[in-house]
Each structure stands twice: as structure tokens, then as C-alpha cells.
Amino acid sequence: MSLRVRVIILLWLTLPLAVFAQGGEQLYSQYCAACHGSEGNGGVGVPLALPAFQKTVDDEFLIKTIRYGRPGRVMPSFSYLKPDQIKAIVTFIRGFVPVKAPVYDSKPVMGNAPHGKKLYGEHCAACHGHQGDGGHGTGVTFSRPRDLPIIAPSISNPGFLASASDQLIKAALMEGREGTPMMSYLKQGLSEQDVNDVVAYVRSFEKQAKKPEYDLHKEPLTLVYDSPHDLAKTVANVQRAAVGKNFRVIRVQTLEDGLFKKGDDNQKQVIVYFCNFQLLNQALTVDPRVGLFLPCRVTIIENQGKVKLYAINPKRLSGLFNNNELDKLCGGMFDTYTEILEESTL
Amino acid sequence: MNLIQKRRGYSLAMALSSLITAGLLLISHAAQADNMMMARTTQTFPEAMSELQALIQAKGYVVSRVQRVDIGLTQSGYKTDKYRVVFYGKPDEIRHLSQTHPELTAYLPMKISIFAEDQDTILVTANPQHLNMAGDAELAKIINRWEKDLVDIFRQMRGNK
Numbered sequence A: 001m002s003l004r005v006r007v008i009i010l011l012w013l014t015l016p017l018a019v020f021a022q023g024g025e026q027l028y029s030q031y032c033a034a035c036h037g038s039e040g041n042g043g044v045g046v047p048l049a050l051p052a053f054q055k056t057v058d059d060e061f062l063i064k065t066i067r068y069g070r071p072g073r074v075m076p077s078f079s080y081l082k083p084d085q086i087k088a089i090v091t092f093i094r095g096f097v098p099v100k101a102p103v104y105d106s107k108p109v110m111g112n113a114p115h116g117k118k119l120y121g122e123h124c125a126a127c128h129g130h131q132g133d134g135g136h137g138t139g140v141t142f143s144r145p146r147d148l149p150i151i152a153p154s155i156s157n158p159g160f161l162a163s164a165s166d167q168l169i170k171a172a173l174m175e176g177r178e179g180t181p182m183m184s185y186l187k188q189g190l191s192e193q194d195v196n197d198v199v200a201y202v203r204s205f206e207k208q209a210k211k212p213e214y215d216l217h218k219e220p221l222t223l224v225y226d227s228p229h230d231l232a233k234t235v236a237n238v239q240r241a242a243v244g245k246n247f248r249v250i251r252v253q254t255l256e257d258g259l260f261k262k263g264d265d266n267q268k269q270v271i272v273y274f275c276n277f278q279l280l281n282q283a284l285t286v287d288p289r290v291g292l293f294l295p296c297r298v299t300i301i302e303n304q305g306k307v308k309l310y311a312i313n314p315k316r317l318s319g320l321f322n323n324n325e326l327d328k329l330c331g332g333m334f335d336t337y338t339e340i341l342e343e344s345t346l
Numbered sequence B: 001m002n003l004i005q006k007r008r009g010y011s012l013a014m015a016l017s018s019l020i021t022a023g024l025l026l027i028s029h030a031a032q033a034d035n036m037m038m039a040r041t042t043q044t045f046p047e048a049m050s051e052l053q054a055l056i057q058a059k060g061y062v063v064s065r066v067q068r069v070d071i072g073l074t075q076s077g078y079k080t081d082k083y084r085v086v087f088y089g090k091p092d093e094i095r096h097l098s099q100t101h102p103e104l105t106a107y108l109p110m111k112i113s114i115f116a117e118d119q120d121t122i123l124v125t126a127n128p129q130h131l132n133m134a135g136d137a138e139l140a141k142i143i144n145r146w147e148k149d150l151v152d153i154f155r156q157m158r159g160n161k
Helices: A003-019 A024-031 A051-056 A059-068 A083-094 A113-123 A158-163 A166-175 A192-208 A231-244 A277-286 A288-293 A314-321 A324-344 B002-007 B012-032 B045-058 B091-100 B102-107 B137-157
Strands: A222-227 A248-254 A269-275 A296-303 A306-312 B036-041 B062-068 B083-089 B110-117 B120-126
Touching: A024 A083, A051 A166, A059 A083, A059 A158, A113 A192, A158 A192, A166 A192, A222 A324, A222 B102, A231 A248, A231 A269, A231 A296, A231 A306, A231 A324, A269 A277, A277 A288, A277 A324, A288 A314, A288 B083, A288 B110, A288 B120, A296 A324, A296 B102, A306 A314, A306 A324, A306 B102, A314 A324, B036 B137, B045 B062, B045 B083, B045 B110, B045 B120, B045 B137, B083 B091, B091 B102, B091 B137, B120 B137
Parallel strands: none
Antiparallel strands: A222 A306, A248 A269, A269 A296, A296 A306, B036 B120, B062 B083, B083 B110, B110 B120
């Protein structure tokens, strides 16, 4: 990058900050703390307050990570925040630990990617996945047992690759991240040239960009089925179909139950709730937030003599969570819902 | 940055990479801007639960039910089983929408999930904007109000009164 360009960027980043600095703490609390913890100790997100993390990432990495997010890896994009707001958040994060932020140059690391691929398979794939997709689940805990204390991030993620310079990736490998499962591969016996080869391979993930499984906007909001039966029979059918798919019916109520006085609620609008605890726990492990759409339910409504069934569309909802792992689960849930709705309306 | 680089005859690779970056921004913006609303509070689970319900009611909604979503969690090795979904809505609004937009009933009453994480309590809900339908001004008005109320409730739960 020429000096001119760098100066322009620098001005662009710092000017608005000088004009008015919004509280980084408040922005962090609003946008980040729910996942990364009020003090940066992690949660659904990874810890940000680790000295070893802060010592090996530059501000540019933090700024870009916030802007781009990690598509499909839970971490949202905050591209709608203004540069000065992002800067304020970064300043706040830097306050977690008193370590000096590194500055990396943009010089690419030259290495032998095919050799790096071999080393990657031997040393990295177990944690980061064969395609660099990262570990399973989210962040650090949902107060649950897990295989690694901190999830291994996806390092083939387009948001990661657009944020991390070659030098940053190299530093992560050379120094490791003390206090996390990420070790120093220099200490693990790799040479600097080996590390360069691995960096070249990690960079090559850029060429294998994957598309998300579903297009959130193409999926209908609701699954709607017409029933040839009357209300009572349809409700009974839904219960039977759910049980047939290994669910337990946990509750049958009116849509308006709890909203109007008993008896004033519309009896022609019925919800059947059902649950499979094993599936529920599996879903919560993938993403603790999905409890929002659990337990499963079908709503059955009689209107002017016609009975219709309504269910959420798990594929559409999956798009809200920005979690690739959830997409697979939601695909399965979509099939289950469809089967239950079809069986109930035979 | 894009333009500057191109004008100065930067290598094709550079131009390409900034194009990819621009594309990434576009995709991520369209697909993810605030789809989920979340808040963390240092309150204990029961404290947070009662404040949440009070705030919901203060906005004129009725809490219709609190559903446990945690049966069997501790048996599966979870350290906490504090996971609930709070259902709420305005009775007349839900009745009205079930007539005008029956396909929305699958998502009604509205919900907020609340769960313990260590000493803290986390709240999650989907931004109601995901229920919006193109060209439906009446619905948009309702949903915009829901969103505004939720932003308020979550802000207060974070402790920023």
C-alpha cells in the first residue's frame, strides 16, 4: 500500500473519532457482551480478554472482524456501525488487558501450499477441521461439558481471511495462544519454513468459498397445509404423527391461552407442542439460542369451516442465526415438520 | 479504497481482493443486520426473569406463559437447567393478526428465551422484522412498534436505564 493510501485510511479511521467519540463500553455492552461476556471472558463467543490473543492480533484485525463478522460462524457482521463506533469498541476491548497491540505489515508470507496442506492435515485438522471449518458448537461454555475449553475458530471463513493478514496468521502459529488449546508450532517442532508453508495453505482456503445451504429470503416464512378433516380430528392426527416421529406431546392449548380469560379464548385455534429431548439437547449444544424456537409446535386453525395447519419453517429461521452447523440440523427439522404435516392431512 | 487502488493501477489481484471484500460486506449486511437481539445481565436468573416480565408488562403486553426448555438438560451433563421461553403478546393484536395474517400464528405469541450462563443471565429473541411481508404497510407498522419495544426492553435489561 502506498503512503498516500495509508494516510487516507488513517484519516478516515481517526477523523470521526476526533469529532465525537461514542462510549466504547456502551457499544460493547449493546452489541458484543451477550456473546463475549461483559469482561471479555467469552460465552457464546470466544474470549477476547486473553493476553495471548491480544498480543498476537493487530487493531486492523479487530476492526475488520467486527465489520465483516464470520459468515456462518455465529459472529455477526456489524457493517452498519460507523468507523468511529467500531474504533471505540476496539479501544474498549484493548482495555481488558494491558498488553501492547502488535502492528503487522501487509507483506505476504511465501510458502509451499501443498507441503503446508500435508502439515495442516497432521497438526491442525483435528481442531480446526479438514476444510478449516472450525470446531463444533459455540464459544466457550453454555455451562456445558465440551471437548475443548475454547472453540477452534474457522480459519477458512471468508470473514477471517479478509481480516487476518498473513503476518497475523504466522504469528498465531509461531507464538501460539498461551492459555488456549492453540500451541506454538515452533515449540512443537515445526521450522519457520514449515510455518510459512502452512500459512500459504491457510490462505489458499480463500479460493474455496462455499455458499450457504439455504437462501433465507427464498424460503417461505411458514409451512401451511390444508386439512381435509375437522378441527378435532386434525389435532388428534398431529399428535399421533408427532408421536410416530419419536416426539412426546407435551401440551395442547389454544393460541389465545393465557392472553384472554379462560373460556373467552378462541377454541378454534389450537397449538400442539411436542418435544424430543435428545434432539433438543443436540440443538442447544450446536447453538444455545435455538431454544427460542423450541419445543416444536403445530398450530391448527379452523376458519369459516376450513381447517389449516401452520408451522414455523426451520430453514428460514436458520438464516437468522448465522450458524452453518445449525443449517444441517434445521434441514432435518424441516423434513420432520413436513412429514408430520403431510401425515396429519392425509 | 477500491477506486483509489484501481486508478493507481494496482495489480489485478489487489483489485479483485477488494471486490471480494466489498461483496462480503454486501452479503453480510443484507443477511445479518441485527437478525437476533441479545442482552446479558449480571442479575441472577430469578431476578432477571422477574424484571423481564415486569418490563414486558410495562409496555402493555401480557405474559401468557413461561415454558421450560430444560427438562433433562442436567442429565445430559449441563451444569445449569435454567432455560425458559417467555411468551407474550397483546391479546387483541394477536386475535386481529390471526385473522388478517393466519400464517403468522406459527410465530405467535411472541417469545424471548432466557437462560443462565455462569453468574449472568442471557436473553435472546429474533428481531420481529423477520416476520415482515413486502408491501404490507399495516403489518410493518405493528412490527416496527414490536421492534422498538424490544430494543427498549433489552436496553433496560442490560442495565442502561
